[in-house]
Amino acid sequence: MPVNLLANAACLCRRQYERVFRYTVGMNPKEYSRIVRFQKAMWLMQRGEKSFAAIAAECGYSDQSHLIRNFKELSGHTPESLLKQHIPYSDMFTHPV
Numbered sequence: 001m002p003v004n005l006l007a008n009a010a011c012l013c014r015r016q017y018e019r020v021f022r023y024t025v026g027m028n029p030k031e032y033s034r035i036v037r038f039q040k041a042m043w044l045m046q047r048g049e050k051s052f053a054a055i056a057a058e059c060g061y062s063d064q065s066h067l068i069r070n071f072k073e074l075s076g077h078t079p080e081s082l083l084k085q086h087i088p089y090s091d092m093f094t095h096p097v
Contacts, residue, residue: 003029038074041067045079052079 006029007017021029037059044055056067071079 034070035074037061038070041071041079045083055079 003017004014007014010017010020012020018028021032025032027035041055041059041061044050044058050058052067053064056062056064059067061067061070068078071077071082075082077085
C-alpha cells in the first residue's frame with residue numbers, strides 16, 4: 001500500500017507519518033516493506049512450491065531479476081545459491097510477532 005494512503009488513513013501528512021513510523025519501527029516504511037517482501041520470498045522458497053518468477057510476482061517484485069537483486073542485497077546470496085547451501089527459513093508469516 002502506498003505511503004500516502006497509509007498517511008491519510010492515520011490522518012497525518014506523509015512526512016509526519018514517516019517520522020512516526022521511523023520512531024516506532026526503527027526504519028522508514030519503504031525499507032520495512034522491502035524486508036517484509038524479502039521475508040515472504042524466503043517463506044515461499046522454504047515451502048518449495050513455486051518458481052523464482054512466481055515468487056517474484058507474488059511478493060510484488062517487478063520481475064525475477066528484481067527479486068534476485070534484492071535478495072542478494074539483503075542476504076548476501078542469490079536465491080539459488082542460498083538453496084544450494086541450506087533451506088531458507090522464515091517464520092514471519094507462520095508465527096508473526
